[in-house]
Amino acid sequence: MKNMNFEDELLKRTKDVWEIVESFLPAVEGHQSTVLEAMDYSMRAGGKRLRPMLMRETYRLFGGLGKEIEPFMAAIEMIHTSSLIHDDLPCMDNDTLRRGLPTAWVKFGYDMAVLAGDGLLIYSMETAAKALNYSDRPDRVARAMGILAQKTGIFGMIGGQTVDVELAGKPIPGDKLDFIYRLKTGALLEASMMIGALLGGASEDQLKAVEEMASKIGLAFQIQDDILDVTSNAEVLGKPVFSDEKNNKTTYVTLEGLEQAKMAVERISAEAVACLQKLPGENRFLEELIRMLVNREK
């Protein structure tokens, strides 16, 4: 990693990660091809592929070298995409565009978008189970599947989404905002890094430390998002700035103010890096990636 140009390396590894994820996508064919096409379309619509990348780098941090991680990398991206498909539905955020493309329900119909979200959600687990073909530790594979489901579900991402949807357009008290951030954004990051650690051979204590680190990264990432909404310009961010304020959306910035928010990102991200440095092994790329995520300008 010496003399590494981080930006170049990030591009290269993002491409690698996508190729791995892509290799697990089911072929678009057969009687049910419409739902398969909707799933495929949504998976290919782009994105930073952040979750599978964090998973893989955490796996490497613990010395993981095998292919057992790959099905889980695909699985976490499927879950993330599933949540975007359902979040965009008319009964939820009613979004017609995502990353410049028509959302799944606009392109394939409301019914097919519900089924495509369901399809990806459970296909993630079907895919994760393929790790059994590459691992001699079925106990870890089963436990990793359990973690994936738990962090996705009602005590994870879906739980956070529930509260977010219920409070849309209403003022949100601090404790509920914290809940939403930790679950809606944080939980899948926790799953990503915990599964990487678990399959890489982390001890129970290390697994706990990784969960805490990922939680901090998620929180800092989300607060940075709130900051960018008021400080960035539209060109850099690719969406209208002050959109949160216009939508009367409660954010960390509207609750605590911009300066407090900036200090919180500094503090929480420093804590996350400190967590990382206390773990055995070294992964300079992962450290850079964490810094980049919370200091990003878009």
Added chain:
Amino acid sequence: MKNMNFEDELLKRTKDVWEIVESFLPAVEGHQSTVLEAMDYSMRAGGKRLRPMLMRETYRLFGGLGKEIEPFMAAIEMIHTSSLIHDDLPCMDNDTLRRGLPTAWVKFGYDMAVLAGDGLLIYSMETAAKALNYSDRPDRVARAMGILAQKTGIFGMIGGQTVDVELAGKPIPGDKLDFIYRLKTGALLEASMMIGALLGGASEDQLKAVEEMASKIGLAFQIQDDILDVTSNAEVLGKPVFSDEKNNKTTYVTLEGLEQAKMAVERISAEAVACLQKLPGENRFLEELIRMLVNREK
């Protein structure tokens, strides 16, 4: 099982099965209580609890005695319920009543019903992973989770549902009707019995035989449903008869005629019972249950 009164025994075992499933339902509390309440409401709305019962009886057929089967019994019922919640949505069948109660979207809102369906779908896997606490065969638990996901997903129930939704109100050719029946109805029955067999210690050949038997039961069950729609009276069935015909719905009966349909049920169910009798072990209750399912009058 000698001198068993089947009807009494069925009632008793249905109650036992429900108590097991119920013990895995999450408490309705916390910030995300709305979605938890919607999940709980839908799980308690009733039903024959057929899938967990078939799972348990197949587990017993192979000599299974442990508690490892119980999380999977709850899981399969959660998946079934998840599919009912999403099937009832306005963008799908637009149903307002199920088993005499308001459907989830009517009672909790469209957005919460989408989230409750998602929540149950993935909570099924979180629940299934709890079998690790009762099993010394994590390889079987992981594989059973994979089978559960596969039979639920785009190559199982959700795949069948996709085709069913796309062809609603249109004439359906025989090959597509077969696809819908095998996937939409059959796949979860296959998962139920395969998981019972796998955790009970079935060999690969036995697992294949169980899959085939379950597929036949599913098909016979579905054709019997079509027959009942034209032969039963409304009082016994609890819904308007000839509803398929009124809805211009293609069924096995409209394609092949009533006599052919009756003969098909006879033949397929006899094949299923023959499959069962070829397997080692004995489970008279399971045999009776299979006969009852395909000869039922409602």
